[in-house]
Amino acid sequence: MSLLVTGSIAIDSVKTPHGSVENVLGGSAVYFCFAASYFTKPRLVCAVGEDFPDEFRKVLESRSIDLAGLEVRKGSKTFRWQGQYVGDMNEAETTGIDLNILIEKNAAIPPEFSDSKVVFLAATHPTAQRDFLDQVPGCKLSVADTRDLWIDNERESLIKTLGVVDGVIINDGEARQLTDKVNLIEAAEALLEMGPKFVVVKKGEHGAILLTESGPTVIPAYPTKDVKDPTGAGDSFAGGMLGYLAETVDVTDESLRRAIIRGTVVASLTIEDFSLNRISGVTREEVDQRVRDFIKMLRIDG
Amino acid sequence: MSLLVTGSIAIDSVKTPHGSVENVLGGSAVYFCFAASYFTKPRLVCAVGEDFPDEFRKVLESRSIDLAGLEVRKGSKTFRWQGQYVGDMNEAETTGIDLNILIEKNAAIPPEFSDSKVVFLAATHPTAQRDFLDQVPGCKLSVADTRDLWIDNERESLIKTLGVVDGVIINDGEARQLTDKVNLIEAAEALLEMGPKFVVVKKGEHGAILLTESGPTVIPAYPTKDVKDPTGAGDSFAGGMLGYLAETVDVTDESLRRAIIRGTVVASLTIEDFSLNRISGVTREEVDQRVRDFIKMLRIDG
Numbered sequence: 001m002s003l004l005v006t007g008s009i010a011i012d013s014v015k016t017p018h019g020s021v022e023n024v025l026g027g028s029a030v031y032f033c034f035a036a037s038y039f040t041k042p043r044l045v046c047a048v049g050e051d052f053p054d055e056f057r058k059v060l061e062s063r064s065i066d067l068a069g070l071e072v073r074k075g076s077k078t079f080r081w082q083g084q085y086v087g088d089m090n091e092a093e094t095t096g097i098d099l100n101i102l103i104e105k106n107a108a109i110p111p112e113f114s115d116s117k118v119v120f121l122a123a124t125h126p127t128a129q130r131d132f133l134d135q136v137p138g139c140k141l142s143v144a145d146t147r148d149l150w151i152d153n154e155r156e157s158l159i160k161t162l163g164v165v166d167g168v169i170i171n172d173g174e175a176r177q178l179t180d181k182v183n184l185i186e187a188a189e190a191l192l193e194m195g196p197k198f199v200v201v202k203k204g205e206h207g208a209i210l211l212t213e214s215g216p217t218v219i220p221a222y223p224t225k226d227v228k229d230p231t232g233a234g235d236s237f238a239g240g241m242l243g244y245l246a247e248t249v250d251v252t253d254e255s256l257r258r259a260i261i262r263g264t265v266v267a268s269l270t271i272e273d274f275s276l277n278r279i280s281g282v283t284r285e286e287v288d289q290r291v292r293d294f295i296k297m298l299r300i301d302g
Numbered sequence: 303m304s305l306l307v308t309g310s311i312a313i314d315s316v317k318t319p320h321g322s323v324e325n326v327l328g329g330s331a332v333y334f335c336f337a338a339s340y341f342t343k344p345r346l347v348c349a350v351g352e353d354f355p356d357e358f359r360k361v362l363e364s365r366s367i368d369l370a371g372l373e374v375r376k377g378s379k380t381f382r383w384q385g386q387y388v389g390d391m392n393e394a395e396t397t398g399i400d401l402n403i404l405i406e407k408n409a410a411i412p413p414e415f416s417d418s419k420v421v422f423l424a425a426t427h428p429t430a431q432r433d434f435l436d437q438v439p440g441c442k443l444s445v446a447d448t449r450d451l452w453i454d455n456e457r458e459s460l461i462k463t464l465g466v467v468d469g470v471i472i473n474d475g476e477a478r479q480l481t482d483k484v485n486l487i488e489a490a491e492a493l494l495e496m497g498p499k500f501v502v503v504k505k506g507e508h509g510a511i512l513l514t515e516s517g518p519t520v521i522p523a524y525p526t527k528d529v530k531d532p533t534g535a536g537d538s539f540a541g542g543m544l545g546y547l548a549e550t551v552d553v554t555d556e557s558l559r560r561a562i563i564r565g566t567v568v569a570s571l572t573i574e575d576f577s578l579n580r581i582s583g584v585t586r587e588e589v590d591q592r593v594r595d596f597i598k599m600l601r602i603d604g
Binding site: 017087089183184185189203205206207209216217218219220221222223224225227254257261295297298299300301302 | 319389390391484485486487488491505507508509511518519520521522523524525526527529556559560563597599600601602603604
């Protein structure tokens with residue numbers, strides 16, 4: 001099934017205990033597409049400014065990503081984010097942000113993308129998320145992410161969005177913030193009551209919880225010690241998960257769990273280097289090998 | 303194989319967001335024995351004071367636990383702990399402590415226990431841990447836990463203990479504290495280099511990491527939303543794990559992983575009520591059912 005993603009493209013500067021990079025390619029939609037491109041050819045819908053470096057465009061072109069929805073807007077500037085991670089690197093601290101094009105009108109979904117069957121709505125204004133979704137009338141599987149900003153300022157609109165999507169992928173802190181539940185299973189249950197058929201709570205280095213009407217499943221993170229930069233882990237997780245699901249006929253508890261394994265594995269690769277450095281050099285065969293290792297690791301015989 | 307455990311018996315008072323209890327039975331050796339008793343008949347070695355309530359003794363007698371090593375010491379007082387958990391309840395805060403008998407001489411290992419084949423050394427002075435171990439010359443599998451106090455004050459002695467045991471079961475914060483490694487896989491590697499053949503890092507609600515020379519395995523915690531009191535979770539985990547291993551012929555990566563599943567499940571039961579209330583009422587069949595559910599949850603087909 002064709003997979004469409006809306007989200008941000010960013011120029012990032014990131015500092016972690018393992019080094020730093022300046023003005024590198026980032027953004028939720030970029031990490032998502034790189035991850036998804038192992039399994040399908042995602043359709044990217046996003047606007048950048050005229051300052052968007054040509055070399056970054058070439059990086060995107062080097063992957064199996066449909067760029068028909070990539071708008072380069074005259075007179076606008078690309079979103080920029082500066083952040084750092086300290087200690088256990090479980091949480092990003094934003095040290096600088098230039099929203100730029102993010103506070104202008106959204107990119108339009110090209111007519112040839114309106115037949116997309118799977119739609120991922122990365123964290124943007126919840127009203128914009130529903131607006132995007134309305135432009136894809138034949139969508140079979142819609143999934144949204146969100147973030148603290150929208151929970152704080154657009155809670156009602158966000159709850160409306162959760163009422164119309166099939167799934168939500170959200171991190172632990174935000175799940176707690178949105179539901180006022182400390183226990184993450186209870187938080188996921190509260191989210192499920194808002195409408196979606198499945199909820200995935202991302203716990204960073206501690207893995208993820210999947211909740212459907214059949215109950216909760218827990219999946220740990222793939223154990224890697226080479227964590228250099230967690231930026232994009234959550235979006236890579238979503239990209240790997242939905243990229244895999246887009247190639248699956250049915251969305252069942254079983255296929256969701258298989259998809260989470262893919263998301264987990266691709267995220268574990270993303271964080272092993274800054275920006276897209278690690279994931280750019282990984283082959284499908286390497287992803288598949290890590291998936292096999294991970295499945296074997298989780299298989300307890302008796 | 304016969305399983306011997308040394309550790310503490312406590313009279314606990316605990317407060318959590320879900321309620322509070324006063325003067326209830328607790329202590330590392332008690333939680334360990336309750337958990338292990340689902341799989342084997344553990345041999346308890348511990349001293350209590352003459353204030354130890356008769357009803358608590360009866361509670362211990364009601365389980366399959368060999369109490370030949372339970373010393374009631376005249377003129378001494380039982381260890382008492384007061385603690386509370388707030389927020390996500392991931393960390394206990396000690397609000398009061400009366401070490402009492404814990405700072406006196408250790409209980410002696412009865413002669414009939416000296417043929418024990420598996421020994422669990424709950425967190426006590428690392429020199430006392432080695433002294434206990436010396437009294438069990440035929441031990442085939444020795445495993446130690448420790449805590450912040452001994453890492454801070456008895457680091458060298460603790461490193462000696464890690465050099466003579468077969469396994470270590472330690473929580474995440476203490477693994478980091480002892481190794482100065484933030485990444486838990488790196489911390490586990492550093493611990494493995496100190497001598498043991500396996501290292502288990504307990505991550506509370508986030509599960510556990512097993513490291514052997516073949517590499518790391520991650521196991522999530524069993525997802526329960528009925529978390530009332532985390533006291534004893536780590537000791538129940540160790541008890542379930544070693545109780546199961548004591549009934550297993552070989553200690554291999556496979557059997558360690560199966561054992562961790564048992565430890566995880568018994569710990570998930572312990573925390574569903576205060577003190578030993580939940581785990582006291584659980585049958586072996588209920589444990590086995592949760593083990594089967596958990597194994598199925600982790601089994602990803604393709």
